[in-house]
Amino acid sequence: MSHYKIIFGGPVGAGKTTAVAAASDIPPVRTDAAASDEVRSIKPLTTVAMDYGLMKLADGSTIHLYGTPGQDRFDFMWEILTMGGIALILLVDNSRADPVKDMRFYLQAFKDFISRTAVAIGVTHTDAAPLPELSAYAQALEEEGMSCAPIFTVDARNKRDICLLIEAVLSVIDPLARA
Numbered sequence: 533m534s535h536y537k538i539i540f541g542g543p544v545g546a547g548k549t550t551a552v553a554a555a556s557d558i559p560p561v562r563t564d565a566a567a568s569d570e571v572r573s574i575k576p577l578t579t580v581a582m583d584y585g586l587m588k589l590a591d592g593s594t595i596h597l598y599g600t601p602g603q604d605r606f607d608f609m610w611e612i613l614t615m616g617g618i619a620l621i622l623l624v625d626n627s628r629a630d631p632v633k634d635m636r637f638y639l640q641a642f643k644d645f646i647s648r649t650a651v652a653i654g655v656t657h658t659d660a661a662p663l664p665e666l667s668a669y670a671q672a673l674e675e676e677g678m679s680c681a682p683i684f685t686v687d688a689r690n691k692r693d694i695c696l697l698i699e700a701v702l703s704v705i706d707p708l709a710r711a
């Protein structure tokens with residue numbers, strides 16, 4: 533039996549809180565608070581500390597899911613939350629102004645953690661904003677020396693999509709791992 537910790541990172545509104553809730557087998561813990569000014573135009577609530585959820589695997593193993601706050605004024609939580617983690621799932625909102633740049637920003641912000649572990653990228657909101665295409669992210673990943681990082685379009689509200697991302701990132705670490 534294994535116990536893994538996976539962290540969800542990415543910008544405000546990408547769907548970190550939604551993804552943790554969708555994938556969790558227990559009622560998730562959230563720390564949403566009313567958003568201030570610039571974030572309120574995106575959505576009324578924002579994570580101020582962390583999200584927590586738990587996936588229970590058939591063999592009794594567990595995957596602890598931690599969502600970070602997207603706002604960089606809470607970036608001190610990013611380091612705290614990655615402690616003991618085995619992988620990062622980076623969610624990027626395709627409907628933002630420059631989502632490929634967002635991906636680069638968070639890859640940079642979590643680079644020490646990623647260099648020790650693994651990363652998979654989920655591009656959300658492609659139903660509302662089909663462009664840019666995944667190839668633009670793939671090119672940026674190649675430029676960052678991460679051409680093998682798994683990347684998918686996902687809907688953070690869809691449990692199967694989030695499970696696919698989790699399985700992908702675990703398979704980078706251990707090709708025999710099953711989520």
Ligand SMILES: Nc1nc2c(ncn2[C@@H]2O[C@H](COP(=O)(O)OP(=O)(O)OP(=O)(O)O)[C@@H](O)[C@H]2O)c(=O)[nH]1
Nearest residue numbers: 544545546547548549550578579602656657687688
């Ligand atoms: N249309 C659409 N909506 C989505 C998709 N993924 C997530 N959402 C919605 O986008 C919103 C994301 O909100 P949160 O989950 O709070 O975002 P977050 O990443 O936790 O944001 P912060 O905590 O503020 O950093 C929710 O209303 C989701 O229902 C998607 O693929 N398409």
Ligand SMILES: [Mg+2]
Nearest residue numbers: 548549578579
């Ligand atoms: Mg959140």
